[in-house]
Amino acid sequence: MxxxxxxxxxxxxxxxxxxxxxxxxxxxxxxxxxxxxxxxxxxxxxxxxxxxxxxxxxxxxRPDIRRGRFTPEEERLIISLHSVVGNRWAHIASHLPGRTDNEIKNYWNSWIKKKIRKPSAPQATMSTPSTTTTSTELSHITYASNQLDLVNQELITRPPAHETLFSSSCPFFIFEPTPLDGVCDSSLNNETWNSNQHQVQALPPSASFTTGMNAHYLPPLTENMESMVPIDQHHHHQVQSCSMDDEGEISLDCLQRQELNEWVESQHSSFLFWDNVEGPFSGEDIAPASSNTGTTLSSFP
DNA sequence: AAATCTGCCAACCGCTGTACG
DNA sequence: TCGTACAGCGGTTGGCAGATT
Known part of the structure; x- marks a missing residue:
């Protein structure tokens, strides 16, 4: 004791x-x-x-504490963040104003217990993300949790860009420097967000390139990396609009963000957006879709 | 109605990282 | 460089309340 x-x-x-x-x-x-x-x-x-x-x-x-039941938006955010960062409750809590790590941890533990009780949830494996996996939340979360260890390891140890991707039932967005415009430091740790079922992978603000970004889109339930589709096939102007300055700030105007969101929404009935960001923004400003306020996701250490 | 079970959640425990002398 | 104090974090526990038998 x-x-x-x-x-x-x-x-x-x-x-x-x-x-x-x-x-x-x-x-x-x-x-x-x-x-x-x-x-x-x-x-x-x-x-x-x-x-x-x-x-x-x-x-x-403390006065800014928020109590009571979690909203569906909060729940989605917790699930999404947990699928990426795992049991880093304090980190997850930092994205839910007024919520504590303890509260989220308790919520997750009781919630996941409930879900685990559900029978016959298939255990998808990393190598074979089954397309026959049931569409229940549980199967998705189980799958995401299985991914987690490998994902975390890969984020630390593997080079950025395409190689760091893992098969996912979620669509991916990857931002990477164009070969022409800058040099990508392969030692950088990429940062991955999962926001409302979208895996978002972005180079950190400290990326050592100057201008220009390619945006790629990886559709959900991909079988392999070949299915990755450069976003400019659909929205050429979005690629052109992305730029990163010497400070590592990415520029993208609001109209184009809106169009991108609309396009994603039309594709998958869900969306991603950058919120509360005017003008240049950094990787820290990529935010999940959540009502109109937008919770800003900060970068993971 | 009483006993038992179950889930929730506040609080504790132990570890790690950091600041400082 | 080492030791100490402290903050912060995640895992775990224990008590309570509601549900079930």
Missing amino acids: GHHSCCNQQKVKRGLWSPEEDEKLIRYITTHGYGCWSEVPEKAGLQRCGKSCRLRWINYL
């Missing part, structure tokens, strides 16, 4: 927080702010360890 170093004080209370304790902590934090959590219990008059205070504040008491 063993106590955490911060909890060696005698008479440290554990377990559920009482309303009185909450009140003490809120009063202290709102008047003094939080600097050193280890000092908080004593100064706030609480028989708790600093760690417990911190957790209570972060997960429950």
Whole structure:
């Protein structure tokens, strides 16, 4: 068992927080702010360890906390992000304002348990992403989860561009520098987003090329890489419109984004868009489709 | 109505990374 | 360079409440 170093004080209370304790902590934090959590219990008059205070504040008491059931949009975002980053709850939570990693973790664990209980979910393998896989959410998630380890490994170890792709039932977007316009540093880690069933792969803002991007589109349920279709076959102007400056910022105007979204939507009844971005934007600004507000996805470390 | 089961979720535990002396 | 303190993170636990038997 063993106590955490911060909890060696005698008479440290554990377990559920009482309303009185909450009140003490809120009063202290709102008047003094939080600097050193280890000092908080004593100064706030609480028989708790600093760690417990911190957790209570972060997960429950802070004013911007959002409670209640997850919306379908939040749920979709969680599923999408989890299929890419796995159990990195804090990272997932950073894309859901007001939600905590703990809450998302709890939600996922109870949710996934429920889904796993469903019988006869086929276990798709990496090498043979079956086109006969059922269309249930579970099969999709199971498949995505199976992908995860390999995906994470590949993102770290393999060179960018086409080689990093994995077979997917999701459509892909890949942005890459054109050979003519710049040099792609093959040591770069590509970054992958999964937003509302779209896998989005983009070079990070630090990419060492100057101008010009090719956008490729990988349709869902691809059997192999050959099925990747350059997006310019459909929307030539979109390729022309993409550019990246010396700072690694990609330029793409709103009209073209809108057209691209419409095209994707027409193809797959779902869409991708870049939201809250005016003028130049970086890889950090690629956002999932979610209502009108748009949650900005930041890059993964 | 009582006992048991089940799921949820707040809180804890232990580990890692970082800052600092 | 090492040790310590601390924040942050993900895994796990335990208690509660509702559902089921």
